[in-house]
Amino acid sequence: MHRFKIQSKDERTFFVTGEELHHLVKVLRLRPGDKIKAFDNTGAEWLGIIEFISEDMASCRIIAEGYPEVEAKTNVYIAMGLAKGEKMEWVIQKGTELGMAGFVPLRTSRSVVQLDHKKAENRVKRWQKIASEAVKQARRVVEPKIFPVADWAELPEIFPANMQWLLPYEEEKNTLFSNILQEFDSNYPIGILIGPEGGFTPEEVAKTKELLNARSVSLGPRILRTETAALAALVMVLAFFGELG
Amino acid sequence: MHRFKIQSKDERTFFVTGEELHHLVKVLRLRPGDKIKAFDNTGAEWLGIIEFISEDMASCRIIAEGYPEVEAKTNVYIAMGLAKGEKMEWVIQKGTELGMAGFVPLRTSRSVVQLDHKKAENRVKRWQKIASEAVKQARRVVEPKIFPVADWAELPEIFPANMQWLLPYEEEKNTLFSNILQEFDSNYPIGILIGPEGGFTPEEVAKTKELLNARSVSLGPRILRTETAALAALVMVLAFFGELG
Numbered sequence: 001m002h003r004f005k006i007q008s009k010d011e012r013t014f015f016v017t018g019e020e021l022h023h024l025v026k027v028l029r030l031r032p033g034d035k036i037k038a039f040d041n042t043g044a045e046w047l048g049i050i051e052f053i054s055e056d057m058a059s060c061r062i063i064a065e066g067y068p069e070v071e072a073k074t075n076v077y078i079a080m081g082l083a084k085g086e087k088m089e090w091v092i093q094k095g096t097e098l099g100m101a102g103f104v105p106l107r108t109s110r111s112v113v114q115l116d117h118k119k120a121e122n123r124v125k126r127w128q129k130i131a132s133e134a135v136k137q138a139r140r141v142v143e144p145k146i147f148p149v150a151d152w153a154e155l156p157e158i159f160p161a162n163m164q165w166l167l168p169y170e171e172e173k174n175t176l177f178s179n180i181l182q183e184f185d186s187n188y189p190i191g192i193l194i195g196p197e198g199g200f201t202p203e204e205v206a207k208t209k210e211l212l213n214a215r216s217v218s219l220g221p222r223i224l225r226t227e228t229a230a231l232a233a234l235v236m237v238l239a240f241f242g243e244l245g
Numbered sequence: 246m247h248r249f250k251i252q253s254k255d256e257r258t259f260f261v262t263g264e265e266l267h268h269l270v271k272v273l274r275l276r277p278g279d280k281i282k283a284f285d286n287t288g289a290e291w292l293g294i295i296e297f298i299s300e301d302m303a304s305c306r307i308i309a310e311g312y313p314e315v316e317a318k319t320n321v322y323i324a325m326g327l328a329k330g331e332k333m334e335w336v337i338q339k340g341t342e343l344g345m346a347g348f349v350p351l352r353t354s355r356s357v358v359q360l361d362h363k364k365a366e367n368r369v370k371r372w373q374k375i376a377s378e379a380v381k382q383a384r385r386v387v388e389p390k391i392f393p394v395a396d397w398a399e400l401p402e403i404f405p406a407n408m409q410w411l412l413p414y415e416e417e418k419n420t421l422f423s424n425i426l427q428e429f430d431s432n433y434p435i436g437i438l439i440g441p442e443g444g445f446t447p448e449e450v451a452k453t454k455e456l457l458n459a460r461s462v463s464l465g466p467r468i469l470r471t472e473t474a475a476l477a478a479l480v481m482v483l484a485f486f487g488e489l490g
Contacts, residue, residue, distance in 0.1 A: 070466045094473045099465070138467040168490075177490045218490035220344070220483075221315045222383040228339045228476075232489060235480040238465075244477060245413075245422045245463035 001047075002028055003037045003136040005143070009062075014038045014046055016058040024050075024058055036060060039141040043067055071142050072099035072243040075189040077163075078230055079155065081108035081196030082115065087227040091194075092127050092146065095234055096134035099243055101189065102145040103127070104158065110198030120149040152207055155191075162188040165214035168233045169205065170223060172216045177236055180215045186241045194230040246292075247273055248282045248381040250388070254307075259283045259291055261303040269295075269303055281305060284386040288312055316387050317344035317488040320434040322408075323475055324400065326353035326441030327360065332472040336439075337372050337391065340479055341379035344488055346434065347390040348372070349403065355443030365394040397452055400436075407433040410459035413478045414450065415468060417461045422481055425460045431486045439475040 004020045016024050016038070024030050030050060038046045038060070045068050048060030078095055080088065082105055092103055105124070115123060128146045135143050147158060164184045168177075184190060193200075193208055200208070208214035219229055238244050249265045261269050261283070269275050275295060283291045283305070290313050293305030323340055325333065327350055337348055350369070360368060373391045380388045392403060409429045413422075429435060438445075438453055445453070453459035464474055483489050 068466070072465075094470070094476075097467060097469050097473050098477060099467055137470065140467060172490075175490075176487075177484070220489040221313070222342055222344055222385060224342050225339070225382065228342050231339075231476060232343060232480045235477045236484050236489065239422070239481050239484065242421075244465040244481065245417075 001035060001037055002030065003039065003139065005132065005135075006038045006040050009038075009040070009046070012062055013051075014048055014060050014062060016060065017056060021056070021058055025053060030058075035063070039135075041142050043071065043141055045141050068139070068141060070140055072101070072238060074186040074238065074241040074243055075101040076234060076237050077102045077104065077159070077189060077191045078194060078234060079104040079106050079150075079191055080194040080230055081106050081200070081226070082111040082113040082149070083196045083226050084112055087225075088123075088127060089130050091227050091230045092130050093134045094231055096131045096140070096144050097138040098231070098234055099140070099238055100144050100234055102147060103131070104147040104155070105149045106193075107149060107151050108196050109201045109204055111196040112198075113196075115149060124148055152204070152211060156211055159189065159191065163191050163212070164188055165191045165193060165208065165212040166233065166237070167193045167200075167205065167208050167214040167216040168219045168229055169216040170199065170219070172218045175215070175217050177217045177219065177233075178240065180217050181237065181240045183215075190237055192230070192233045192237065194226055194233070197226055246280060246282055247275065248284065248384065250377060251283045251285050254283075254285070254291070257307055258296075259293055259305050259307060261305065262301060266301070266303055270298060275303075280308070284380075286387050288316065288386055290386045313384075313386060315385055317346070317483060319431040319483065319486040319488055320346035321479060321482050322347045322349065322404070322434060322436045323439060323479060324349040324351050324395075324436055325439040325475055326351050326445070326471070327356040327358040327394070328441045328471050329357055332470075333368075333372060334375055336472050336475045337375050338379045339476055341376045341385070341389050342383040343476070343479055344385070344483055345389050345479055347392060348376070349392040349400070350394045351400075351438075352394060352396050353441050354446045354449055356441040357443075358441075360394055369393055397449070397456060401456055404434065404436065408436050408457070409433055410436045410438060410453065410457040411478065411482070412438045412445075412450065412453050412459040412461040413464045413474055414461040415444065415464070417463045422462045422464065422478075423485065425462050426482065426485045428460075435482055437475070437478045437482065439471055439478070442471055
């Protein structure tokens with residue numbers, strides 16, 4: 001069944017508007033009588049029947065309301081150095097399916113990709129769309145937040161002081177992922193720092209420890225591409241806290 | 246440093262031939278005096294200096310030999326229903342980086358992709374190449390085997406009777422991944438069965454239990470794309486057995 005994000009509803013009706021309406025009418029060609037699901041990022045989900053469609057909205061009578069237990073209780077964020085090609089899109093899409101809470105595109109020393117202010121804004125909009133589509137695919141009810149492209153110094157401003165940061169790092173031979181996770185508290189958010197293709201510089205690694213008190217961990221002896229590392233680390237954190245079955 | 250798969254060596258020299266030679270000479274433009282690494286799927290790795298290059302081979306004097314502890318001790322295979330686009334390629338590439346032992350492309354009921362014998366052969370050759378490139382990227386020393394496209398009935402013939410099969414299945418609400426893994430023995434190979442985009446049919450699920458004694462497991466409440474499920478399950482199995490740091 002198709003799913004839509006909504007901005008407005010009343011007690012017995014929800015309304016599909018804007019781009020979601022366009023998708024409903026022009027792409028999916030849904031009509032009065034069709035059943036759809038809706039969510040609004042509060043954790044609720046509604047089942048409704050389309051009653052009528054105007055130029056501005058599709059009005060849907062609510063048949064059922066629920067609070068599906070589909071969101072991860074542990075809030076895990078990925079902060080990823082700007083990488084080439086479609087790697088960011090890939091991590092955002094699959095990270096959303098897996099259950100991440102949010103994503104920060106990070107300007108790092110070795111990023112080949114440079115984005116001026118306008119490009120960065122457009123890219124973030126596109127990434128938020130990808131996250132929104134993945135939310136529907138995964139049947140989630142809360143969209144992960146895609147943050148504006150950030151510099152290192154902004155991370156302590158964006159996130160609370162109780163954020164627990166992990167730094168998967170190929171130079172780290174000694175510290176087992178699971179050992180570190182045992183020291184983390186899943187009641188507080190967790191952040192995973194992933195470097196661009198060239199990895200982090202030693203200065204950046206030092207900065208993660210200074211600024212963020214990040215714990216560096218090994219992801220094992222095999223060298224992973226940046227996007228593989230991002231997803232592997234995310235899966236390991238979510239699985240450790242029981243969020244993946 | 247560049248890595249090459251070799252077929253022949255003697256005590257003090259290894260030889261790069263065939264397509265690997267082409268890559269060395271024409272693409273990477275390496276020359277006598279350059280240092281390279283070599284592996285031959287036995288677990289060994291050599292560091293050598295190119296001494297001379299002919300039309301048929303590059304002859305390299307061995308400077309060092311080692312048995313890097315880079316391969317996963319637990320042998321994990323993925324058997325994946327033929328899926329569209331580049332999903333097979335992604336899973337093979339990233340599965341190889343992560344440490345999988347092998348990959349079986351599986352003909353399943355709901356696979357949209359149909360491959361006749363010739364297409365299947367060519368596809369497998371391409372997939373083996375992708376695995377070989379990923380082995381170099383990851384600095385592994387043993388290439389995972391990409392099996393010929395198989396039908397269900399062939400799986401018990403391809404794999405030993407002590408193979409332990411997992412079936413991540415979205416209809417499975419009750420069985421936690423970690424509970425099942427606690428019953429597995431990492432001394433014996435583990436296989437992960439992944440459906441195509443439409444998933445497995447109930448008949449196929451029954452067949453996995455009959456033919457393979459597969460244990461079905463949940464991957465959590467969110468619906469994952471086929472390639473996300475494949476990688477998440479692989480990460481969870483490898484991480485459980487300590488293969489990812």
